[in-house]
Amino acid sequence: MEGGANPIAWLAIVLALPVSIGLVRVWRPAVAVPVILLLGQMFLPPVIALDAPLIPPMGKEILVPMGALIGLFLFRRRTLVDSKPFRGYDLFIVLRMVGIFGTYMTNGDVLQFGPVVLPSISFYDFFTNVFKEIIFWWPVFFLGRTVIRTQRDLRDLFRILVGAGVVYTGFMFIELLISPQLNRIVYGYHQAQFLQSMRGGGYRPMVFMRHGINVAFFTAYTILAATALGAVKGRVFGVKARTLAIYLFIVLILCHSLGALIYAAIGMPLLWFTKPRTTARVAAVLALLTICYPIARATGLVPVDKINAFTLEKFGADRAGSLGLRLSEEEWLMNRAVKRIVFGWGGYSRSFRHDPVTGISNSTTDGVWAIEIGTGGAVAFFSLFGMLLYPAWRGRKILKKVERDDRPFVACLALMAAIYGVELIPNSSIDPYLTFLVGVLAGIDRRGLEPEYETVPARQATPAYGGNYA
Numbered sequence: 001m002e003g004g005a006n007p008i009a010w011l012a013i014v015l016a017l018p019v020s021i022g023l024v025r026v027w028r029p030a031v032a033v034p035v036i037l038l039l040g041q042m043f044l045p046p047v048i049a050l051d052a053p054l055i056p057p058m059g060k061e062i063l064v065p066m067g068a069l070i071g072l073f074l075f076r077r078r079t080l081v082d083s084k085p086f087r088g089y090d091l092f093i094v095l096r097m098v099g100i101f102g103t104y105m106t107n108g109d110v111l112q113f114g115p116v117v118l119p120s121i122s123f124y125d126f127f128t129n130v131f132k133e134i135i136f137w138w139p140v141f142f143l144g145r146t147v148i149r150t151q152r153d154l155r156d157l158f159r160i161l162v163g164a165g166v167v168y169t170g171f172m173f174i175e176l177l178i179s180p181q182l183n184r185i186v187y188g189y190h191q192a193q194f195l196q197s198m199r200g201g202g203y204r205p206m207v208f209m210r211h212g213i214n215v216a217f218f219t220a221y222t223i224l225a226a227t228a229l230g231a232v233k234g235r236v237f238g239v240k241a242r243t244l245a246i247y248l249f250i251v252l253i254l255c256h257s258l259g260a261l262i263y264a265a266i267g268m269p270l271l272w273f274t275k276p277r278t279t280a281r282v283a284a285v286l287a288l289l290t291i292c293y294p295i296a297r298a299t300g301l302v303p304v305d306k307i308n309a310f311t312l313e314k315f316g317a318d319r320a321g322s323l324g325l326r327l328s329e330e331e332w333l334m335n336r337a338v339k340r341i342v343f344g345w346g347g348y349s350r351s352f353r354h355d356p357v358t359g360i361s362n363s364t365t366d367g368v369w370a371i372e373i374g375t376g377g378a379v380a381f382f383s384l385f386g387m388l389l390y391p392a393w394r395g396r397k398i399l400k401k402v403e404r405d406d407r408p409f410v411a412c413l414a415l416m417a418a419i420y421g422v423e424l425i426p427n428s429s430i431d432p433y434l435t436f437l438v439g440v441l442a443g444i445d446r447r448g449l450e451p452e453y454e455t456v457p458a459r460q461a462t463p464a465y466g467g468n469y470a
Helices: 006-026 029-041 061-074 087-106 123-147 151-178 182-187 211-232 241-254 258-271 276-291 293-298 304-315 317-340 369-392 395-399 404-423 432-447
Strands: 109-114 116-118
Touching: 006 182, 006 276, 029 061, 029 123, 029 151, 061 432, 087 211, 087 293, 087 369, 087 395, 109 151, 109 404, 123 151, 123 369, 151 182, 151 211, 151 241, 151 258, 151 432, 182 317, 211 241, 211 258, 211 276, 241 258, 258 276, 258 404, 276 293, 276 395, 276 404, 293 317, 293 369, 293 395, 293 432, 369 395, 369 404, 395 404, 395 432, 404 432
Parallel strands: none
Antiparallel strands: 109 116
């Protein structure tokens, strides 16, 4: 972050909760919730958060989903009927709570590196971490598996995703021309180091997201959504969805983000030319490979040298150097994590590398998997990645629970969930709208999709609507 947030930024953060509550009152939940999450992702100020005593910092990633959930409880309570919180897939979050308690119980020691003393994990740390995990992960995942119930809901979700992507390209073009300045102009600060926005002789737009990577992957996911919508000849803004997919892909090329471009270049033809069953199988393989990654790293099965050599040859020294640093850092962090593999080392950088003389931490890690397994051990890793990837693994079985016309959407959700998990290996691009999409897939797995109208006797003039129209 460069610069300081202005009053407009703080006002936007303060209003995030009540505005989210109000929008749920105005629109039906299946439309309101994804729109709220995407508006927050696309336009609210990133990085900054309200930091009150005794509670974790609360930025847009927490306030927007909490507002949506509170709005449902206040105004759309029938939507929550039969939602069964903290059951089924929610048990992964319960397992995270157990893991946090285990980390607290096994890290009562103080660590010292030169003059630097790292404190033990206290009961206060345990309490605040549990609270943080609950409000960060559970509301948005629960919303996903709760509000998308019917075939119409699912189609509307994909139209909203594609529409959001198309709208955002207008802001992306501005930053492609003038450099990433919109967040500074509106909110008074750069959300990341400006040098990180320069890539390949051009600019990588950030708009109002945390980083250019987040914008690029947002565009990639909307490309996949548009491709799936095109399978049923859907339209957005009166334009064929597949035409919009091609347009969004061209915009993505301009974003100078190789990872997002590769996922879109593979996922787009996969969804376009193969059956949903094939896409679901690919998603399952990606999910399995991701969940096994720490084991592969611990046993030396990842060919680090060959990966570095290939990256250097194909993509140049700049990307090869960045990847090589991450892989070497992962190796050190994994070796340390193995020493407390079940519950990890806890916070306060206890799992990081420290200079033995100065005590300064010199670890640089971006991957969520390495952070999770270092701080919370195997329990933290498998509870988080299990929640995000198990629905993708079950994608093939979920396909059997829906009608043929709905299968492209389910397959696309499985692929999105798998890519989300894969991307958390090298990066930390955790975005609530993606967790919501995983929750949608989990909800379809639990109850399938309801038809838009229930079957009623012929003499009844008015059909009965699903519970989400309360």
